[in-house]
Amino acid sequence: MMTPHKNQGGDSAALSIRSLVKRYGSVVATDGVSLDVSAGEFMSLLGPSGSGKTTLLMLLAGFEVADGGEIRMRDRDISRVPPNKRDIGMVFQRYALFPHMSVAQNVAFPLRMRGVAKADREARVRAALETVELTGYLDRMPAQLSGGQQQRVALARAIVFEPGILLMDEPLGALDRKLRKHMQVELKELQGRLGATVIYVTHDQEEALAMSDRVAIINAGRIEQLATPRELYDAPASAFVGDFIGEINLFDAKVEELESGGIKLASGFGPLTGTPVPGATFSRGQKVHVGIRPERIAVRAGAASDGWQAGIRQTIFNGSNVTVYATMQDGQELRATVAPNDREASLARGEAISLSAAPRDVFVFPAGAA
Ligand SMILES: Nc1ncnc2c1ncn2[C@@H]1O[C@H](COP(=O)(O)OP(=O)(O)OP(=O)(O)O)[C@@H](O)[C@H]1O
Ligand SMILES: [Mg+2]
Secondary structure, three states: OOOOOOOOOOOOEEEEEEEEEEEEOOEEEEEEEEEEEEOOOEEEEEOOOOOOHHHHHHHHHOOOOOOEEEEEEOOEEOOOOOHHHOOEEEEOOOOOOOOOOOHHHHHHHHHHHOOOOHHHHHHHHHHHHHHOOOOOOOOOOHHHOOHHHHHHHHHHHHHOOOOOEEEEEOOOOOOOHHHHHHHHHHHHHHHHHHOOEEEEEEOOHHHHHHHOOEEEEEEOOEEEEEEOHHHHHHOOOOHHHHHHOOOOEEEEEEEEEEEOOEEEEEEOOEEEEEEEOOOOOOOOOOEEEEEEOHHHOEEEEOOOOOOEEEEEEEEEEOOOOEEEEEEEOOOOEEEEEEOOOOHHHHOOOOOEEEEEOOHHHOEEEEOOOO
């Protein structure tokens, strides 16, 4: 069986990155990334296509060389160490099994690269395949396996030399939804069993939230926010993060008044009070972005004297809740969710409603940051 790596090196970071930079011509794929990953942590990198997720993993694994910055693994600078000496296993974005090699030969490859003796190799290949539940597939060729099985072979190949750190680049990206869910659970279990430190790339936010201790939101080569799934959802640091994680209504507004209880804002559909994101400073008259989660907007039937006056555009049943599409006075649309049995869930198009949100649920972001 695999040796647990959990807590190795005490509280020190399993991996530390400082000011890492990678350029491809004029493209800055990694733009000054700093990051500490704890031993045994499951961290996801989540971001849109082209934001630099794969590049960051390739730098960590040593398949690309940084133009600047430093990578330390348990206090050792590995920036110039070749990939096979880094104690890092990687599952690539496309499985990248060697098509002319059997399953056993594929999984044995990293051991051969590291000069492990044949007898030892065979035992470890068997153990790794057992871990991913592919016992008995030793002699199959990659082309004779399903996508999910190929993925597990790639995983076995990444863990067979018992690396301290596992990098996985969209390992489930090519699988259908059902298999993907199943493999998510398997991967989490495997990680727990091995006590492995994992950096996991995905562009599926649901997957990142479900699997990770912390998630780094990557945007244009930079870490936009690094936090627990809960923090990202409840306190997004930017409109970009708010929009990327979960559902959010985003609209423009202007700062009217700065008060201790919140920022008073003017929007196209009426006044509102919001809470500034940490670290941002605002001044009167400034243009801002405002974000409100749909489930944090209260909907009331009828034209109440308080709240923002609106009309029903449509209601959509989602099973566990109903989304109300509201047309605001200035014509823009806000989404709010209500319980299926609420009276507001069955209002007809054109009926009057009023909307409101508590100041703490109204995020105020600097404009131009998204
Ligand atoms: N070998 C390369 N040569 C030139 N440009 C590259 C190379 N690899 C990546 N890039 C560029 O660097 C940027 C980041 O690419 P990267 O592959 O890291 O993105 P990603 O976040 O993994 O995207 P995806 O979700 O599509 O896999 C992109 O603009 C990409 O075009
Ligand atoms: Mg990629």
